[in-house]
Amino acid sequence: MFSRKNLPHDPLPLPDRFDFSDEEMLARVTAFFENMAKRHSVREFSPRPVARAVIETAVATAGRAPSGANHQPWFFAAISDPALKAQIRAEAEAEEEKFYEGGAGDEWLKALEPLGTDAAKPHLEAAPWLIVIFAQRWGEFDDGTRFKNYYVPESVGIATGFLIAALHQAGLSCLTHTPNPMKFLNETLGRPASEKPVMILAVGHPSDDATVPAVAKMKKPLDQILAVYEEREDR
Ligand code: IYR
Numbered sequence: 642m643f644s645r646k647n648l649p650h651d652p653l654p655l656p657d658r659f660d661f662s663d664e665e666m667l668a669r670v671t672a673f674f675e676n677m678a679k680r681h682s683v684r685e686f687s688p689r690p691v692a693r694a695v696i697e698t699a700v701a702t703a704g705r706a707p708s709g710a711n712h713q714p715w716f717f718a719a720i721s722d723p724a725l726k727a728q729i730r731a732e733a734e735a736e737e738e739k740f741y742e743g744g745a746g747d748e749w750l751k752a753l754e755p756l757g758t759d760a761a762k763p764h765l766e767a768a769p770w771l772i773v774i775f776a777q778r779w780g781e782f783d784d785g786t787r788f789k790n791y792y793v794p795e796s797v798g799i800a801t802g803f804l805i806a807a808l809h810q811a812g813l814s815c816l817t818h819t820p821n822p823m824k825f826l827n828e829t830l831g832r833p834a835s836e837k838p839v840m841i842l843a844v845g846h847p848s849d850d851a852t853v854p855a856v857a858k859m860k861k862p863l864d865q866i867l868a869v870y871e872e873r874e875d876r
Pocket of ligand 1: 737740753756758759760818819820821
């Protein structure tokens with residue numbers, strides 16, 4: 642949070658501290674990995690409702706993400722109103738039709754083939770909640786004057802990761818959806834020009850017949866995503 646007041650540096654003793662043994666640490670991180678490895682993007686949602694308090698707590702978790710200068714340059718719009726979901730679906734599908742009819746270019750369309758996606762986005766209505774994530778490109782004081790935000794895409798990306806993990810922890814599924822362009826969401830949701838919509842998360846319980854594309858199970862092995870540089874005699 643940024644304030645016009647000159648906030649002094651005020652170091653507090655670390656408020657929350659954990660002290661796990663090495664064994665406990667490995668057990669905990671392994672359990673977390675095994676839980677997160679069960680997260681799948683889902684496109685088919687059950688009509689089963691999800692309590693607002695679950696969504697609120699998941700968004701509160703997102704709000705605990707680190708951010709550039711602690712400006713917390715994010716805003717979340719959570720929508721369960723069926724009329725508004727239908728409007729967002731129609732607006733998103735209008736953009737997606739242009740995208741899938743060629744706007745995306747051949748290479749991008751080829752990359753999406755294994756996912757089996759197309760311009761139809763019924764999940765935007767079927768999911769009990771849509772959470773639209775906005776990035777605050779700049780901040781505004783109460784009198785409307787602007788201040789700079791820092792590392793906005795990084796900060797919002799981390800917060801979105803927290804949000805997806807929190808929803809998964811609650812046993813919910815979601816789909817990250819990025820109609821292109823997404824500017825229509827500012828108008829539809831009455832958000833200011835300082836905010837750039839970055840993603841729609843469709844959130845809910847998966848339907849009984851939900852599927853995932855087979856490629857979604859093909860994750861890069863650790864040795865392709867991690868290089869370890871431990872202490873060495875010859876360095
Ligand atoms: N926004 C489109 C296209 C799309 C793009 C990527 I990159 C994906 O991983 C999936 C879809 C859509 O939602 O269909």
